[in-house]
Amino acid sequence: MTAPGTPHGEPVSVAGAAELGGHAFLRGMPDAYVAVLARACRGTAARAGHRFFEEGGTADRFWLIVSGHVALDVSAPGRSRLIVETLGKGDLLGLSWLVPPYEWQFGAIAVQDTMAFELNAPAVRAACEGDPGLGYELLRRVMPAASSRLHAARIRMLDLYAAAGQAGDGP
Amino acid sequence: MTAPTLPARYRVAERRGETHDTVTLALQPVDQPIPAHQPGQFTMMYAPGIGEVPISISGTGPGAGLVQTVRAVGAVTRALCAAGQGQMIGLRGPYGTHWEVDRAAGGDLLIVAGGIGLAPLREALLAALGNGARYRRIVVLIGARSPAELVFGQELGGWRRGGAEVEVTVDQAMEGWAGHVGVVTQLLGYADIDPARTTALICGPEVMMRLTARELRALGVPAARIRVSLERNMRCGVAECGHCQLGPLLLCRDGPVISYDVAAPLLAIREL
Amino acid sequence: MEDAIQPGSTALMEATALDQLFASLHDAGFAVIGPTVRDGAIVLDELAAASDLPFGWGVQLEPGGYRLRRRADSAAFGHSAGPQSWKQFLHPPREKLWSARLADGAFEIGADDGAAPPRLAFFGVRPCDLRAIEIQDQVLGSGSGNSRYAARRDAVLIVAVNCTEPGETCFCASMGTGPGAGPGYDLALTELVTGDRHDFLVDVGTPAGASVLAAVPHAPAAASTVDGARAAVADAAQHMGRSMPAAGLHELMAGSHDAARWDDVASRCLTCGNCTLACPTCFCTSVEDVTDLSGDHAERWQHWASCFDLDFSHLHGGPVRVSAQSRYRQWLTHKLGTWHDQFDSSGCVGCGRCIVWCPVGIDITEEVAALQAEAQQTESGRTP
Numbered sequence: 001m002t003a004p005g006t007p008h009g010e011p012v013s014v015a016g017a018a019e020l021g022g023h024a025f026l027r028g029m030p031d032a033y034v035a036v037l038a039r040a041c042r043g044t045a046a047r048a049g050h051r052f053f054e055e056g057g058t059a060d061r062f063w064l065i066v067s068g069h070v071a072l073d074v075s076a077p078g079r080s081r082l083i084v085e086t087l088g089k090g091d092l093l094g095l096s097w098l099v100p101p102y103e104w105q106f107g108a109i110a111v112q113d114t115m116a117f118e119l120n121a122p123a124v125r126a127a128c129e130g131d132p133g134l135g136y137e138l139l140r141r142v143m144p145a146a147s148s149r150l151h152a153a154r155i156r157m158l159d160l161y162a163a164a165g166q167a168g169d170g171p
Numbered sequence: 172m173t174a175p176t177l178p179a180r181y182r183v184a185e186r187r188g189e190t191h192d193t194v195t196l197a198l199q200p201v202d203q204p205i206p207a208h209q210p211g212q213f214t215m216m217y218a219p220g221i222g223e224v225p226i227s228i229s230g231t232g233p234g235a236g237l238v239q240t241v242r243a244v245g246a247v248t249r250a251l252c253a254a255g256q257g258q259m260i261g262l263r264g265p266y267g268t269h270w271e272v273d274r275a276a277g278g279d280l281l282i283v284a285g286g287i288g289l290a291p292l293r294e295a296l297l298a299a300l301g302n303g304a305r306y307r308r309i310v311v312l313i314g315a316r317s318p319a320e321l322v323f324g325q326e327l328g329g330w331r332r333g334g335a336e337v338e339v340t341v342d343q344a345m346e347g348w349a350g351h352v353g354v355v356t357q358l359l360g361y362a363d364i365d366p367a368r369t370t371a372l373i374c375g376p377e378v379m380m381r382l383t384a385r386e387l388r389a390l391g392v393p394a395a396r397i398r399v400s401l402e403r404n405m406r407c408g409v410a411e412c413g414h415c416q417l418g419p420l421l422l423c424r425d426g427p428v429i430s431y432d433v434a435a436p437l438l439a440i441r442e443l
Numbered sequence: 444m445e446d447a448i449q450p451g452s453t454a455l456m457e458a459t460a461l462d463q464l465f466a467s468l469h470d471a472g473f474a475v476i477g478p479t480v481r482d483g484a485i486v487l488d489e490l491a492a493a494s495d496l497p498f499g500w501g502v503q504l505e506p507g508g509y510r511l512r513r514r515a516d517s518a519a520f521g522h523s524a525g526p527q528s529w530k531q532f533l534h535p536p537r538e539k540l541w542s543a544r545l546a547d548g549a550f551e552i553g554a555d556d557g558a559a560p561p562r563l564a565f566f567g568v569r570p571c572d573l574r575a576i577e578i579q580d581q582v583l584g585s586g587s588g589n590s591r592y593a594a595r596r597d598a599v600l601i602v603a604v605n606c607t608e609p610g611e612t613c614f615c616a617s618m619g620t621g622p623g624a625g626p627g628y629d630l631a632l633t634e635l636v637t638g639d640r641h642d643f644l645v646d647v648g649t650p651a652g653a654s655v656l657a658a659v660p661h662a663p664a665a666a667s668t669v670d671g672a673r674a675a676v677a678d679a680a681q682h683m684g685r686s687m688p689a690a691g692l693h694e695l696m697a698g699s700h701d702a703a704r705w706d707d708v709a710s711r712c713l714t715c716g717n718c719t720l721a722c723p724t725c726f727c728t729s730v731e732d733v734t735d736l737s738g739d740h741a742e743r744w745q746h747w748a749s750c751f752d753l754d755f756s757h758l759h760g761g762p763v764r765v766s767a768q769s770r771y772r773q774w775l776t777h778k779l780g781t782w783h784d785q786f787d788s789s790g791c792v793g794c795g796r797c798i799v800w801c802p803v804g805i806d807i808t809e810e811v812a813a814l815q816a817e818a819q820q821t822e823s824g825r826t827p
Contacts, residue, residue, distance in 0.1 A: 069351075086351045158344040160285065410785075414727065415656055
């Protein structure tokens with residue numbers, strides 16, 4: 001377990017544009033835009049137990065997970081951290097960097113050793129302000145990811161696996 | 172012969188509590204056993220004096236024995252779950268269509284189970300593992316309400332050692348859970364299936380089956396190679412009482428295992 | 444008497460010989476079940492003698508309406524669509540399937556008492572009802588569960604009666620089930636009442652029918668009599684009060700799930716289930732397990748069920764078909780549509796009972812016509 005307080009995992013190498021462009025999240029993005037992102041990006045390897053961020057912290061980075069397993073969690077008094085969702089290969093970690101006031105709503109911790117591309121959020125936001133085309137390409141990838149998690153959350157709220165009411169015998 | 176189909180007598184040889192409301196019963200025949208079955212078929216289980224419910228067979232053996240996993244949701248299932256070792260219950264069957272696991276041989280087998288839906292799929296998985304050489308990959312994705320409500324939890328290790336890739340996700344995590352948290356369809360993204368070679372068997376709540384099948388279709392798996400196990404109210408099990416109709420299908424005879432190209436338009440009609 | 448009667452031959456029998464026909468049936472070991480007047484209706488019951496038949500009684504039928512009326516003649520079979528059908532004898536409303544002894548965590552199912560089903564002669568089976576019996580044979584007779592049905596069926600002898608006077612709500616002709624009886628009868632009668640004469644043309648269907656007829660006074664039927672009788676039946680087909688579209692019901696039903704008409708009929712339908720009780724082909728049942736107070740003795744009973752009941756489709760804590768609209772749709776699309784998929788025929792025989800016995804007078808021929816019109820409108824692109 002990495003000691004708490006380490007802000008980043010160890011950088012593995014500065015990610016090249018080609019490697020970044022191969023990530024599932026950016027599939028099909030025009031090379032020019034990938035290159036812009038690559039300038040704000042580096043590879044990172046996090047040990048199991050590494051905390052990416054805490055609830056309430058400044059959302060100044062986001063990650064594209066290459067491998068491993070990350071848990072989004074929340075703290076409640078009297079209960080240990082509650083995991084709300086886990087993410088893995090191909091997933092985008094971090095949405096609050098796009099939504100003012102750019103503060104993390106949950107925490108995130110590596111459950112297993114995790115490799116990811118880490119991107120500089122303010123730099124990416126500034127690049128999008130300067131080039132709406134990049135902004136659109138990014139958002140049309142972020143939106144399906146967010147939508148799918150909203151959808152999944154709604155389904156989980158239905159508690160489909162719970163037994164129905166006490167009435168009668170179902171088949 | 173004027174007797175209607177009568178329950179055959181079986182004794183509970185062993186009972187194993189799976190979760191707070193689910194029990195697996197290992198049953199041995201008292202008299203003549205019921206005819207041999209295929210994975211995916213069901214029996215009408217009789218709790219003496221109380222009634223019958225359709226329950227998919229979840230395993231076989233030893234000998235002519237059968238394994239059935241029951242969730243207590245009503246009077247009959249509560250009685251079955253309370254049956255102790257040595258107690259007698261009745262079985263009629265086997266009825267219905269089966270998973271046709273053999274037809275998936277030569278390709279990848281994907282099993283997606285939600286909650287108690289893992290019980291009807293267990294035999295399909297065991298059959299495939301028994302014939303492991305015939306499948307390139309056997310992938311098992313399991314969704315459960317929480318870690319405490321995972322059925323057959325102690326068997327997962329054996330399945331992995333037998334060659335299956337098994338991933339579990341829960342809707343709600345508990346302390347100490349280091350696995351996935353999220354809906355089972357999210358696991359499809361990590362499984363990297365090859366749609367051209369995959370046959371998918373899905374079982375769980377109907378909403379979960381619809382969403383999983385839809386996701387598989389979006390990935391390019393043909394509807395004819397997706398099979399779901401459907402449920403409706405059943406009384407007789409032999410296509411004579413009319414209860415289990417789903418449009419043109421009688422689920423006790425034309426199901427419960429239905430190919431998704433047949434099931435999809437029917438599942439899309441509300442209150443069918 | 445002339446030569447032995449054979450299946451396929453015809454004979455003429457005077458109405459006065461009906462008593463001897465009954466005697467012949469009784470001698471052959473059959474109890475005779477047939478129509479009789481009781482409680483303001485023509486019901487099916489055991490008949491002691493031919494005089495129990497409803498001579499001179501007719502009915503006046505309309506959606507949601509049934510009245511007995513006096514006929515001008517003394518015909519015994521000048522009526523239709525009584526509240527009951529023959530299914531109550533072949534597929535009883537309540538029936539014990541088996542009983543068991545429960546003790547010490549074990550159970551033992553009792554041996555069947557082995558009582559043979561009673562031998563019944565169904566006297567006066569309309570062509571629509573004959574077809575309905577055949578349809579239930581297909582549904583209930585071939586399964587592995589219901590050898591009880593097969594045993595009861597084998598013990599039945601059928602004396603059919605062709606129709607020469609359709610009721611106002613009948614539509615057998617358009618369903619292809621009448622007004623002349625199809626195969627499946629042991630004997631078929633065509634009643635001929637003209638002036639002072641009251642005769643029956645008898646068609647022999649089977650050796651069993653032939654042997655029953657052999658003991659009854661009869662004469663060869665003149666060709667003109669036979670022609671006249673056939674013509675009267677054929678003529679009846681031209682006078683049906685209602686009809687269903689000849690073809691395409693299966694497809695119409697399959698395509699109608701979103702039709703607006705279902706909401707319309709649901710605003711009228713009480714989901715009382717009368718139609719399923721009166722319908723001669725409706726077969727759905729449910730089972731009930733009961734024990735006595737000591738808990739040592741258990742029985743399983745089977746009883747009629749209706750898809751209009753809310754608990755018919757109960758699944759995981761509630762019914763699948765909650766709305767009246769979905770339950771009415773289930774009944775009609777099954778009867779006219781998915782029955783074909785499940786049992787290779789239509790489930791409707793055009794007897795009209797559902798129209799007569801619906802308390803709010805829903806007429807399925809009208810509903811089908813409306814569904815058809817809506818389907819055609821939707822197809823031609825106009826706003827439905």
